[in-house]
Structures are given as structure tokens and as C-alpha cells.
Amino acid sequence: MPTGGELLVQALTALKVEVAFGLPGVHNLPAWRAFPGSGIRLVGVRHEQTAAYAADGYARATGRLGVAVTTTGPGAANAIAATGEAWACHSPVLVIATDIPTTSRRAGQYRGVLHETTDQASFFRPVTKQCIRIEQVDELFARVVEAGRLALTAPRRPVYVEIPTDLLSARTDTVLQPESVAQQAVRRPPAPVDLTGDRPLIWAGGGAIDHGDLLGELAERLGAPVLTSYGGRGVLPPSHPHLVPLPPSVPEAGALWDAADLVIVLGSDLDAMNTQGFRQPQPPRLVTVDLVEPVNYPPDVWLQTTVDDGLRTLLAHAGSRRAPWFTMPAGRSVYAGPETALLDAIEAALPGDAVVVADMCIPGYWYGAFGRVSRSRGLAYPVGWGTLGFGFPASLGTSLSGRPTLAIVGDGGFLFACGDLATAAQERLPVTVLLVDDGGYGMLRYDFTKDGQTPVGTELEPPDFVAMAKAFRVDAEEITTEELTAALQRHLPSDTPSLLVLKAQLTPPPNSSPNWYRATTLS
Numbered sequence: 001m002p003t004g005g006e007l008l009v010q011a012l013t014a015l016k017v018e019v020a021f022g023l024p025g026v027h028n029l030p031a032w033r034a035f036p037g038s039g040i041r042l043v044g045v046r047h048e049q050t051a052a053y054a055a056d057g058y059a060r061a062t063g064r065l066g067v068a069v070t071t072t073g074p075g076a077a078n079a080i081a082a083t084g085e086a087w088a089c090h091s092p093v094l095v096i097a098t099d100i101p102t103t104s105r106r107a108g109q110y111r112g113v114l115h116e117t118t119d120q121a122s123f124f125r126p127v128t129k130q131c132i133r134i135e136q137v138d139e140l141f142a143r144v145v146e147a148g149r150l151a152l153t154a155p156r157r158p159v160y161v162e163i164p165t166d167l168l169s170a171r172t173d174t175v176l177q178p179e180s181v182a183q184q185a186v187r188r189p190p191a192p193v194d195l196t197g198d199r200p201l202i203w204a205g206g207g208a209i210d211h212g213d214l215l216g217e218l219a220e221r222l223g224a225p226v227l228t229s230y231g232g233r234g235v236l237p238p239s240h241p242h243l244v245p246l247p248p249s250v251p252e253a254g255a256l257w258d259a260a261d262l263v264i265v266l267g268s269d270l271d272a273m274n275t276q277g278f279r280q281p282q283p284p285r286l287v288t289v290d291l292v293e294p295v296n297y298p299p300d301v302w303l304q305t306t307v308d309d310g311l312r313t314l315l316a317h318a319g320s321r322r323a324p325w326f327t328m329p330a331g332r333s334v335y336a337g338p339e340t341a342l343l344d345a346i347e348a349a350l351p352g353d354a355v356v357v358a359d360m361c362i363p364g365y366w367y368g369a370f371g372r373v374s375r376s377r378g379l380a381y382p383v384g385w386g387t388l389g390f391g392f393p394a395s396l397g398t399s400l401s402g403r404p405t406l407a408i409v410g411d412g413g414f415l416f417a418c419g420d421l422a423t424a425a426q427e428r429l430p431v432t433v434l435l436v437d438d439g440g441y442g443m444l445r446y447d448f449t450k451d452g453q454t455p456v457g458t459e460l461e462p463p464d465f466v467a468m469a470k471a472f473r474v475d476a477e478e479i480t481t482e483e484l485t486a487a488l489q490r491h492l493p494s495d496t497p498s499l500l501v502l503k504a505q506l507t508p509p510p511n512s513s514p515n516w517y518r519a520t521t522l523s
Contacts, residue, residue: 025071206231207267
């Protein structure tokens with residue numbers, strides 16, 4: 001008879017999970033014992049937040065289910081911020097946490113059992129699609145499979161599973177089978193779609209990321225420019241003649257939105273970070289394709305379906321190819337400076353299939369908006385919740401996607417999870433970290449100085465990052481921007497981790513909120 005821990009691993013195998021991330025604790029050891037020999041690589045990290053970030057990074061790079069395994073109470077709580085980022089960015093992540101034994105739990109009472117909380121799942125309810133508690137060992141296999149399928153079902157988001165620790169050790173000769181997972185959103189019948197207009201524009205969000213071929217065909221049939229949200233970066237290659245090579249939050253790209261008489265939004269909620277705090281004007285006509293009801297910009301037509309099906313519907317109404325109505329704006333050359341020189345140096349070394357994981361830091365803001373993302377799922381960027389410290393731990397998961405991985409981080413955010421250099425070294429994870437050290441929280445420093453104020457709390461006494469990495473037996477060196485391309489060409493092909501330290505103070509890009517050009521022009 002299998003144990004609950006064995007059923008858990010069998011369920012992950014049924015979900016075709018190949019990699020999971022976690023941290024062992026006294027309550028989840030029966031699960032850890034079940035992983036050897038299963039074919040699932042369980043990567044032990046140094047903090048539960050890293051486990052969830054790494055699962056998120058893996059999911060973003062692959063489109064597959066990311067899995068994080070934590071222990072009870074504080075272990076589970078440590079994963080909440082990273083789960084929130086996955087939720088905000090629609091990542092299919094399965095967070096599996098243990099709870100105190102069923103024999104110790106008393107309804108409505110707190111007894112002081114090790115790691116006990118009165119309602120651990122309540123931590124996760126605001127940042128997950130659903131919270132599932134396993135009540136009997138015989139249902140464990142079925143409920144975990146259902147949870148994984150639910151996370152992968154559009155609209156994708158994290159799902160939390162809670163398993164009392166004694167169920168992981170219990171044995172059963174009855175194993176319930178999973179039921180089918182119903183589509184979360186009830187699709188409405190497609191409404192008539194009128195795509196007539198002299199100046200159509202397409203806005204592609206993260207929900208469109210795997211549908212570049214259909215998207216490109218629609219753009220060419222309509223003669224429409226394509227703007228992308230941060231989540232949509234890479235849906236079309238940089239060479240595509242209809243892809244606007246700038247973020248929508250700069251004047252050259254925003255002018256296309258303003259000029260359009262028809263905007264088609266694919267898999268995007270048009271959130272505040274992409275629309276300059278909702279200051280983009282409502283277009284004359286708006287068609288939205290999304291399973292989730294749009295709330296920020298009410299559409300004239302809502303196709304409540306997947307982006308794949310929605311694109312096919314739109315193509316059926318698109319007619320023959322039209323000539324482009326727009327003049328493509330110049331790329332980032334209009335913002336030339338040391339920041340774009342840094343991007344040039346990075347891209348000169350990046351393989352075409354690389355994934356860049358950008359943290360919430362000034363160089364990350366520049367790459368997130370202005371970097372040339374060559375392929376879909378080529379950028380992981382925490383703009384959903386804006387969680388500083390995402391970059392390095394998420395890149396550990398991305399590095400196991402089979403694609404070359406570069407993490408762009410700042411000195412402040414990197415220190416959130418620097419202990420997981422030990423994970424990178426022990427697991428021989430093929431990740432290259434570019435750490436831009438400006439001696440503090442550079443974005444917050446800018447927020448003070450742009451208003452003529454003296455920065456408070458923004459300056460950090462930096463450690464010797466090269467020495468730190470080497471203490472973890474991670475290859476590291478300090479380089480200049482001029483040396484960056486050659487350094488990346490040495491390190492990116494390696495099958496071991498490395499850290500490159502670049503000391504530089506950069507100016508935030510125009511897409512960052514203090515520099516939004518619409519801030520004073522629209523209410």
C-alpha cells in the first residue's frame with residue numbers, strides 16, 4: 001500500500017512534472033522520501049520564498065506547471081509573496097504545504113502545536129485561484145492531480161494544496177481517481193465582430209504569448225501595429241514588420257494608441273503599469289479577447305474565450321491583407337545613453353533562445369521595456385505585483401527550462417535571496433547573474449532626487465559581491481560595460497552558475513512611473 005507521500009509524487013508524475021523546488025521540514029519529510037527514483041528532480045533551496053519564485057520562473061519559461069513544496073506554518077508563510085507575484089502574472093504554480101497532524105487539530109482552537117496556525121490556507125486565498133485541503137489519504141492523489149490541472153487551466157494562476165503531515169505517512173489500499181476540471185470561466189457565445197476601421201491596433205498581453213503565428217497573421221491582414229504589455233514581450237520576433245519596438249508608455253508608441261480607431265486587446269487586463277496608471281484614453285472602439293471579464297477598459301465587444309480561439313474568430317472576420325496605416329517609430333535609439341549601451345552589450349552575447357529574468361531594478365526596468373526579446377517566454381519580469389527580489393531566485397527555476405538564462409538584478413534585490421547561491425552551486429544550475437551595483441536602492445534614490453529632496457534610507461553599504469560568490473564556490477568577476485559582452489559569451493554557455501558584477505549608476509527609463517509622459521496630460 002502506498003503512503004500519502006508516495007501518492008503525492010505519483011500525482012505530480014501524472015501531471016508530467018519534471019522539476020520541483022522545496023525546503024525540507026519536520027512535517028514534510030515523508031514527501032521528500034518519496035521523490036528519489038521518481039524521475040522528478042527535487043531542487044532543495046535555502047528559503048521557501050525561493051522555492052515559489054523558482055517554480056514561477058520555471059513555469060514562465062516553459063509554460064508547464066511549476067511546483068513548490070514547503071513545510072507547515074512559517075515555511076508556508078515564507079512562500080506567500082512569491083505566490084502573489086505568480087498570481088498577478090498568471091503563472092501556473094502549484095504550492096504544496098503541510099499542516100499539523102489531523103490528530104492535533106481542534107476546530108476553532110489554537111493549541112500551540114509546532115508550526116500551528118488557526119487557518120493556514122487563509123494566507124493564500126487572496127493570491128491563489130483555489131485553496132484545497134486534503135482530508136483523507138485516499139483522496140490525496142486525485143485532489144493533487146485536480147489542483148495541478150486547475151492551475152494549468154485558463155485563466156492560469158497558482159493553486160494551493162494543504163496536506164496534514166500524518167496523511168503523508170499514512171497508507172491506503174484505496175486511491176480515488178481525479179475528476180475532470182471544468183473550465184473556470186463560462187464562455188459566452190461569440191458576438192458579431194466588426195473589424196472595419198481605418199486605423200486598427202493590436203495590444204498583445206501575456207495571454208497571447210504562445211500564439212505569435214496567429215497574431216502575426218492578424219496584424220498583417222489588418223495592417224495593424226502591435227503593442228505588447230510586459231507579459232507579451234517576445235510574442236513576435238523583433239524583426240516582425242508590425243511589432244512596435246517600444247513600450248506603450250513612451251510617446252512614440254502611445255501616439256499609435258491615440259490615433260487608432262479600433263483597438264484589439266488579446267489576453268491582457270490593461271493594468272496600471274502598462275497604461276500609465278490608466279491614463280491611456282479609452283479608444284473609439286475596443287474589442288477584447290479574454291476569459292476574464294475586462295474591468296479597466298470596458299470593451300465594445302468581449303470575446304470570452306481563449307486567445308487561440310479568439311484569434312481564429314478574428315481572422316475569420318479580417319478579410320484580405322491591408323497595407324499598414326502607420327509609420328513605425330524608431331526603436332530605443334531615441335533614448336541612447338549608457339543604459340541602452342548596456343542593453344546593446346547584453347544582446348550582443350545573448351543566444352536567440354535565451355530567457356532574461358529581470359528584477360525590479362533600474363537595469364531590469366530598461367530591459368523589461370526596451371530589451372529585444374527574441375522568442376516567446378524569453379522575458380520573466382515581476383511587473384504584476386512588483387516584488388523586489390524576484391530576479392535571482394526566479395532565474396534558478398528558469399535555468400532548468402533547457403534555455404540559457406541571464407538574471408539582471410540590482411544590489412538591493414539580490415541580497416533578498418543571496419543565500420541561494422548555495423543552491424545554484426550545489427545543484428550546478430546553469431544561470432548567469434548580472435548584478436548592477438549602484439550602492440543602494442537606485443530607483444528610490446531617484447524618487448527623492450528628482451524632486452530635489454535628500455534621499456533617506458536608500459543607500460546601502462555593499463558587500464564584496466565577487467568574494468561572496470566565490471565563498472559559495474560560484475565563479476564571479478567584476479566587469480565594465482565594455483567588457484560585458486565578452487564576459488557573457490564566456491559564462492552563458494557554461495553548465496554552472498556565475499556572477500558578473502557591474503558597478504554603475506543608471507537613470508530610470510521613461511516607462512518607470514515617475515517618468516510617465518501622460519502623468520500631467522490626462523486625468
